[in-house]
Amino acid sequence: xxxxxxxxxxxxxxxxxxxxxxxxxxxxxxxxxxxxxxxxxxxxxxxxxxxxxxxxxxxxxxxxxxxxxxxxxxxxxxxxxxxxxxxxxxxxxxxxxxxxxxxxxxxxxxxxxx
Amino acid sequence: xxxxxxxxxxxxxxxxxxxxxxxxxxxxxxxxxxxxxxxxxxxxxxxxxxxxxxxxxxxxxxxxxxxxxxxxxxxxxxxxxxxxxxxxxxxxxxxxxxxxxxxxxxxxxxxx
Numbered sequence: 001x002x003x004x005x006x007x008x009x010x011x012x013x014x015x016x017x018x019x020x021x022x023x024x025x026x027x028x029x030x031x032x033x034x035x036x037x038x039x040x041x042x043x044x045x046x047x048x049x050x051x052x053x054x055x056x057x058x059x060x061x062x063x064x065x066x067x068x069x070x071x072x073x074x075x076x077x078x079x080x081x082x083x084x085x086x087x088x089x090x091x092x093x094x095x096x097x098x099x100x101x102x103x104x105x106x107x108x109x110x111x112x113x114x
Numbered sequence: 115x116x117x118x119x120x121x122x123x124x125x126x127x128x129x130x131x132x133x134x135x136x137x138x139x140x141x142x143x144x145x146x147x148x149x150x151x152x153x154x155x156x157x158x159x160x161x162x163x164x165x166x167x168x169x170x171x172x173x174x175x176x177x178x179x180x181x182x183x184x185x186x187x188x189x190x191x192x193x194x195x196x197x198x199x200x201x202x203x204x205x206x207x208x209x210x211x212x213x214x215x216x217x218x219x220x221x222x223x224x225x226x
Binding site: 009034036041042043044045046049089101102103104105106107 | 118147149154155156157158159162172204206214215216217218219220
């Protein structure tokens with residue numbers, strides 16, 4: 001089946017740098033995408049979402065970009081802080097799925113050093 | 115609001131034993147989900163319930179059963195646990211709309 005994947009399993013940055021986490025998806029029928037943050041020993045926490053009729057959405061220190069032409073999703077974190085260290089997952093929802101089940105990628109581990 | 119709660123937090127079973135993982139949400143959400151997460155992997159959907167009274171299989175349903183007891187509660191049962199079911203189990207819920215899911219803290223299950 002089609003699934004969501006991430007380009008890199010790990011990303012290491014310095015505190016204060018901007019981080020970019022990438023995700024590729026293969027299902028052009030997907031109409032909704034979410035980024036989750038998962039800290040060690042905890043459940044995933046919602047960061048930001050975007051609909052397929054948008055190209056960009058901004059939150060507090062985070063921006064999600066959606067490029068439907070190449071089926072690419074990215075999460076940008078500005079001024080990365082040590083507290084941003086976690087595993088980040090992208091997830092998609094297929095328009096033809098019953099209910100609202102999400103398909104998750106494998107995750108990117110972000111490590112922020114001081 | 116407590117959000118999504120799960121019990122127990124940790125559990126160790128022997129092969130062949132049975133157990134039920136409990137999940138409850140207090141957000142009046144219609145949809146609830148059970149996922150498993152294995153090391154280095156994303157979350158894989160086991161079962162979900164789009165609304166009270168309905169349940170559907172996800173990507174990896176074999177070896178599991180679910181019960182949507184009422185709108186608040188959605189339980190996951192392992193009838194005969196196997197070592198391959200060693201994992202962290204997450205329950206989630208979502209309301210009307212696009213589908214943002216809220217997750218519980220997880221249950222870490224080890225099957226010996």
